[in-house]
Amino acid sequence: MPQFYLPGPWESQKPTPLTPEVAHHLRVRRIQVGESFPVFDGKGLVASAELLALTGKSGVAQLSDIHMDTRRETPYAITLAQGLAGGDKMDWIVEKAVETGTQIIAPMQCERSILKLTRSSEHDRAQKRLSHWQGIMQAACEQCDRTVLPKLEPIVTFVEYLKAGNDGTKPTLKLLLSPDATKSMYSVLMENDPQDTVLMIGPEGGHSPDEETQAQAAGYQLVLMGERVLRTETAGIAAITAVHSIWNPEMQNRLK
Numbered sequence: 001m002p003q004f005y006l007p008g009p010w011e012s013q014k015p016t017p018l019t020p021e022v023a024h025h026l027r028v029r030r031i032q033v034g035e036s037f038p039v040f041d042g043k044g045l046v047a048s049a050e051l052l053a054l055t056g057k058s059g060v061a062q063l064s065d066i067h068m069d070t071r072r073e074t075p076y077a078i079t080l081a082q083g084l085a086g087g088d089k090m091d092w093i094v095e096k097a098v099e100t101g102t103q104i105i106a107p108m109q110c111e112r113s114i115l116k117l118t119r120s121s122e123h124d125r126a127q128k129r130l131s132h133w134q135g136i137m138q139a140a141c142e143q144c145d146r147t148v149l150p151k152l153e154p155i156v157t158f159v160e161y162l163k164a165g166n167d168g169t170k171p172t173l174k175l176l177l178s179p180d181a182t183k184s185m186y187s188v189l190m191e192n193d194p195q196d197t198v199l200m201i202g203p204e205g206g207h208s209p210d211e212e213t214q215a216q217a218a219g220y221q222l223v224l225m226g227e228r229v230l231r232t233e234t235a236g237i238a239a240i241t242a243v244h245s246i247w248n249p250e251m252q253n254r255l256k
Helices: 020-028 089-100 120-144 158-164 185-191 209-217 232-247 249-255
Strands: 036-040 045-055 058-068 078-083 104-109 173-177 197-201 221-223
Touching: 020 045, 020 058, 078 089, 078 232, 089 104, 089 120, 089 232, 104 120, 104 158, 158 209, 173 185, 173 209, 173 232, 185 221, 185 232, 197 232, 209 221
Parallel strands: 078 104, 078 197, 173 197, 173 221
Antiparallel strands: 036 045, 045 058
């Protein structure tokens, strides 16, 4: 049975109210009173929940065996700084980024972005998109058994993101994927120990030459994923997977 997202705080000594979303899922799956199902709080806590009551859009459960479980999280954090893409591509990117293990998703409006969401007149539209993506992230965690919800940062312009990254709080390894790069991503990862990393991906058409220059000035290395040019919805997911393949051999050993 899939796990369900149930925000905390939790108390094991008394029944816990269910969210309307969890209540809906339980009704759809025909979970009956007295049956148990797994829940997670998005911060690493998991528990077994016994359904006590389910009426309309609400319900109550008794939680037991509450404990921390973050074994699906890596010791290094990957930030996917993704140029806004048009259509439903961003939905797909957000979902797959969660499934492949990114910890932070930072949507950026770039020079070549088709989707424009950073003007003050588009504030409400931007907030709706963020809420929509947050729901996709939650569902993706439920599906892939992650217990920690990744962080979704506000939508900013490319320049704003670079400025925020120069305050000393962003990871020191910063990689921008570019088909014109002369250094491979593989070589850079092999030269560095596992650490928090930013993977910057351009929108359709990639980053402009001016953006690449600005990124390099901000400490980013331009890297090449391979001989083929990847679509924006493919590049970030492939890059996240490449990082784990090179930096997380312990996981590979556990799967042998």
